[in-house]
Amino acid sequence: MKHGEADVLIVGAGVAGLAAAHALMQHGKEVIVLEARERVGGRLLRHAIAPDCWIDLGGQWLGPTQERAYALAQRLQLTLFPTYTEGESLVYFGGQARRYAGTIPKLGILPLLDFGSAIAKLDKMAHQVPLDAPWKAPLAACWDSMTFASWIEQSLRTRVGRWGLKLFSEAVFAAEPFEFSLLHALFYIHSGGGVERLSNTRGGAQQDRFAEGAQSLALRLAEPLGARVQLNQPVRQIRQHRESVSATTQSGAIYTARAVIVAVPPTLAGRIEYDPPLPPARDQLTQRLPNGSVIKCFAVYDRPFWRDYGLNGFVTSDLEPLHLVFDNSPPDGSCGILLGFMEGASARRMSAAGFEARRAATLQCLTRYFGERAAQPELYIDHDWSAETWSRGCYGAHFPPGAWTQFGHALRQPIGRIFWAGTETATRWMGYINGAIESGERAAQEVIEIL
Amino acid sequence: MKHGEADVLIVGAGVAGLAAAHALMQHGKEVIVLEARERVGGRLLRHAIAPDCWIDLGGQWLGPTQERAYALAQRLQLTLFPTYTEGESLVYFGGQARRYAGTIPKLGILPLLDFGSAIAKLDKMAHQVPLDAPWKAPLAACWDSMTFASWIEQSLRTRVGRWGLKLFSEAVFAAEPFEFSLLHALFYIHSGGGVERLSNTRGGAQQDRFAEGAQSLALRLAEPLGARVQLNQPVRQIRQHRESVSATTQSGAIYTARAVIVAVPPTLAGRIEYDPPLPPARDQLTQRLPNGSVIKCFAVYDRPFWRDYGLNGFVTSDLEPLHLVFDNSPPDGSCGILLGFMEGASARRMSAAGFEARRAATLQCLTRYFGERAAQPELYIDHDWSAETWSRGCYGAHFPPGAWTQFGHALRQPIGRIFWAGTETATRWMGYINGAIESGERAAQEVIEIL
Numbered sequence: 001m002k003h004g005e006a007d008v009l010i011v012g013a014g015v016a017g018l019a020a021a022h023a024l025m026q027h028g029k030e031v032i033v034l035e036a037r038e039r040v041g042g043r044l045l046r047h048a049i050a051p052d053c054w055i056d057l058g059g060q061w062l063g064p065t066q067e068r069a070y071a072l073a074q075r076l077q078l079t080l081f082p083t084y085t086e087g088e089s090l091v092y093f094g095g096q097a098r099r100y101a102g103t104i105p106k107l108g109i110l111p112l113l114d115f116g117s118a119i120a121k122l123d124k125m126a127h128q129v130p131l132d133a134p135w136k137a138p139l140a141a142c143w144d145s146m147t148f149a150s151w152i153e154q155s156l157r158t159r160v161g162r163w164g165l166k167l168f169s170e171a172v173f174a175a176e177p178f179e180f181s182l183l184h185a186l187f188y189i190h191s192g193g194g195v196e197r198l199s200n201t202r203g204g205a206q207q208d209r210f211a212e213g214a215q216s217l218a219l220r221l222a223e224p225l226g227a228r229v230q231l232n233q234p235v236r237q238i239r240q241h242r243e244s245v246s247a248t249t250q251s252g253a254i255y256t257a258r259a260v261i262v263a264v265p266p267t268l269a270g271r272i273e274y275d276p277p278l279p280p281a282r283d284q285l286t287q288r289l290p291n292g293s294v295i296k297c298f299a300v301y302d303r304p305f306w307r308d309y310g311l312n313g314f315v316t317s318d319l320e321p322l323h324l325v326f327d328n329s330p331p332d333g334s335c336g337i338l339l340g341f342m343e344g345a346s347a348r349r350m351s352a353a354g355f356e357a358r359r360a361a362t363l364q365c366l367t368r369y370f371g372e373r374a375a376q377p378e379l380y381i382d383h384d385w386s387a388e389t390w391s392r393g394c395y396g397a398h399f400p401p402g403a404w405t406q407f408g409h410a411l412r413q414p415i416g417r418i419f420w421a422g423t424e425t426a427t428r429w430m431g432y433i434n435g436a437i438e439s440g441e442r443a444a445q446e447v448i449e450i451l
Numbered sequence: 452m453k454h455g456e457a458d459v460l461i462v463g464a465g466v467a468g469l470a471a472a473h474a475l476m477q478h479g480k481e482v483i484v485l486e487a488r489e490r491v492g493g494r495l496l497r498h499a500i501a502p503d504c505w506i507d508l509g510g511q512w513l514g515p516t517q518e519r520a521y522a523l524a525q526r527l528q529l530t531l532f533p534t535y536t537e538g539e540s541l542v543y544f545g546g547q548a549r550r551y552a553g554t555i556p557k558l559g560i561l562p563l564l565d566f567g568s569a570i571a572k573l574d575k576m577a578h579q580v581p582l583d584a585p586w587k588a589p590l591a592a593c594w595d596s597m598t599f600a601s602w603i604e605q606s607l608r609t610r611v612g613r614w615g616l617k618l619f620s621e622a623v624f625a626a627e628p629f630e631f632s633l634l635h636a637l638f639y640i641h642s643g644g645g646v647e648r649l650s651n652t653r654g655g656a657q658q659d660r661f662a663e664g665a666q667s668l669a670l671r672l673a674e675p676l677g678a679r680v681q682l683n684q685p686v687r688q689i690r691q692h693r694e695s696v697s698a699t700t701q702s703g704a705i706y707t708a709r710a711v712i713v714a715v716p717p718t719l720a721g722r723i724e725y726d727p728p729l730p731p732a733r734d735q736l737t738q739r740l741p742n743g744s745v746i747k748c749f750a751v752y753d754r755p756f757w758r759d760y761g762l763n764g765f766v767t768s769d770l771e772p773l774h775l776v777f778d779n780s781p782p783d784g785s786c787g788i789l790l791g792f793m794e795g796a797s798a799r800r801m802s803a804a805g806f807e808a809r810r811a812a813t814l815q816c817l818t819r820y821f822g823e824r825a826a827q828p829e830l831y832i833d834h835d836w837s838a839e840t841w842s843r844g845c846y847g848a849h850f851p852p853g854a855w856t857q858f859g860h861a862l863r864q865p866i867g868r869i870f871w872a873g874t875e876t877a878t879r880w881m882g883y884i885n886g887a888i889e890s891g892e893r894a895a896q897e898v899i900e901i902l
Binding site: 146149176178179181236250267271273277281283284287288289291293348387393407 | 595628632721738739844
């Protein structure tokens with residue numbers, strides 16, 4: 001068996017693991033990063049559709065208050081550019097498309113008041129959820145005993161208003177409102193700075209894109225690490241000894257260090273074998289944090305033709321299966337790219353339906369939104385994150401009812417020489433690139449304190 | 452690497468796996484059963500406290516309509532005897548103990564009506580849930596969008612009535628009512644034949660015990676299999692080939708066959724590596740079926756002294772952490788054993804608190820229920836199933852909101868040469884010994900049809 005030795009092992013070369021590696025190196029610690037895939041970046045993955053023209057098959061956006069992510073992008077000299085928002089958006093509801101400017105679709109005054117008052121309530125409740133300990137919210141027991149869907153059912157009166165929050169749930173959690181608790185919804189809203197901050201393009205979490213693709217964050221972070229990043233090394237077992245910890249990979253290679261940071265999603269962390277076994281609370285936590293379901297679908301055209309009609313490419317819709325569309329063209333508009341999302345229940349149906357069915361459904365939806373011109377793209381590509389063995393769902397994990405109050409305390413709690421990172425362990429912007437960076441830096445700090 | 456070859460591999464030597472092995476052998480198929488532990492029986496585990504005096508640290512009861520289990524017990528010539536029910540039961544609520552005969556504690560007429568009408572509603576709704584496809588219930592979408600706790604909150608008016616259903620949830624699911632969906636509650640109630648059938652001792656699922664311990668079911672099933680059962684062989688990888696399937700265990704041993712039956716709880720099945728990887732729906736299902744939390748606590752006395760006071764040892768209580776107690780003495784009453792359950796939230800707290808705290812808390816509760824005599828047992832033993840690496844919770848898995856409707860179709864669906872057993876895949880008496888037998892026999896039948 002080949003051996004490697006360092007001060008700290010890091011499992012997972014996503015942004016969290018690489019940020020941890022970087023922070024540790026800065027403190028003079030030697031690291032080895034063990035990555036299951038043949039590439040770095042985790043849930044960030046770019047794909048070249050032409051020379052120097054990248055699309056992001058995974059995470060892709062930054063937005064205001066994600067300071068750690070912006071700082072890192074700047075340090076790595078990456079180029080950001082705004083998501084295209086010039087012109088009008090579309091809302092497609094009940095078989096009819098409506099254009100609108102700004103952020104508020106024209107769906108009637110009653111639904112608007114209904115939805116607006118629900119958002120105000122959510123934002124207000126969210127502020128009562130402590131980001132480092134959601135289970136300590138004054139009403140945590142009540143909020144964690146019901147699904148977000150039950151709250152919607154109780155709190156909104158209009159069909160359109162309820163649909164708006166279902167869309168919010170799909171777009172932000174890649175899950176349906178019945179899959180996670182109200183407490184989790186509120187924590188996440190607080191973590192991301194409010195419903196609008198999470199939802200919006202300009203001024204929100206979908207504001208800025210990476211010219212070289214978001215994965216370039218990970219690629220540039222990995223560059224100076226060189227051979228410290230070991231690809232194709234899925235960690236199967238982590239063993240704690242009196243003075244050290246070792247990780248055995250699928251190939252039988254054994255790596256040794258004084259601490260290990262596990263920087264993979266909770267479900268995948270739970271699939272590693274630990275010796276001695278993890279305490280019950282930690283193990284049962286990982287049984288309870290499933291990943292969302294999302295398929296990103298790209299239609300590439302010779303040019304962004306919808307802009308000619310004064311449209312910015314943004315669509316929200318109740319038409320199956322493409323409820324959300326963005327203009328995802330390159331910064332120079334040299335070609336036109338529409339990005340459609342299949343999320344939650346739609347993603348599950350269309351994952352099973354297969355590539356050809358997804359292509360057909362996507363183009364059918366896009367044609368309804370943008371006319372016949374949309375039916376004939378030069379290229380169609382999609383990416384189903386639940387089919388990725390080393391992600392098994394995106395954007396991230398969600399907490400079903402009871403998970404936060406019964407097991408949340410075990411989320412970041414180190415166990416001997418094992419420390420936990422990954423965006424699911426972040427307090428601010430959990431589920432986002434910013435949260436991944438926070439988590440890696442926090443775990444690195446914890447390790448430095450005990451080394 | 453050591454090799455083994457058979458017609459069918461079976462992962463897990465619990466009752467499900469062993470029942471499958473037995474059924475396959477009867478059809479002339481050769482089997483190898485790969486068991487992670489150093490013993491057979493899975494969630495059945497007996498422990499000798501004296502020569503020929505067994506206590507069940509795991510599952511222990513049979514009851515009416517569990518025909519497969521009774522038939523198997525008879526075929527294996529095991530001795531059953533009734534749980535002790537002579538005399539009065541105790542209900543301890545709000546700091547006060549009350550005695551009562553029969554099954555209905557005296558807690559006031561209003562709570563009684565409230566609770567009774569809730570049970571009637573549940574039983575009626577449960578009948579509308581198809582056991583082989585709960586997601587096809589007419590109101591499945593609605594029932595799966597809310598927690599059982601939300602339904603209780605909406606449907607019961609009295610504190611005592613709500614407490615009764617919380618107790619039901621803990622006793623039957625080892626989980627709190629907010630952890631699983633109303634649809635799952637209804638499926639489970641239908642699967643077990645109604646709320647009373649699930650709850651009762653005489654005439655219900657707690658009616659009969661095994662003189663030699665329930666694990667003797669597995670021990671006797673394993674006997675004729677001899678070396679076909681391979682202990683200490685945790686399966687780490689299952690690989691499908693064109694004409695065969697192979698399983699690699701932790702020690703590196705490789706076993707080959709034409710089909711494999713995976714007969715372990717869903718979470719643990721999800722922790723095995725599959726090549727090729729499992730389809731998204733199957734993988735995401737295993738991310739969503741957490742195990743309950745239960746610690747069985749035994750206090751052993753020289754004799755069942757509570758019987759002298761006309762008590763049968765049965766207690767339901769709101770006192771932390773022991774909400775449920777049974778007389779678990781041997782059939783001849785040669786010593787007295789009280790069995791207390793810590794379940795759901797109580798189990799999690801007391802798992803972290805440690806053995807001494809559990810012992811103290813158990814004896815404190817038993818003293819409140821049965822007087823000072825209970826404070827000095829000859830022996831105290833407990834067993835925390837969430838700490839067992841190869842169970843990671845008991846009694847079984849529960850389905851949080853959305854799991855049945857979004858992923859239930861993947862529960863039993865074979866994938867190539869891989870078939871699924873385990874009590875969680877049963878239609879009748881899911882979560883019970885009877886369900887385990889059904890699941891093993893069903894999976895064996897599926898395999899026979901393709902071999």
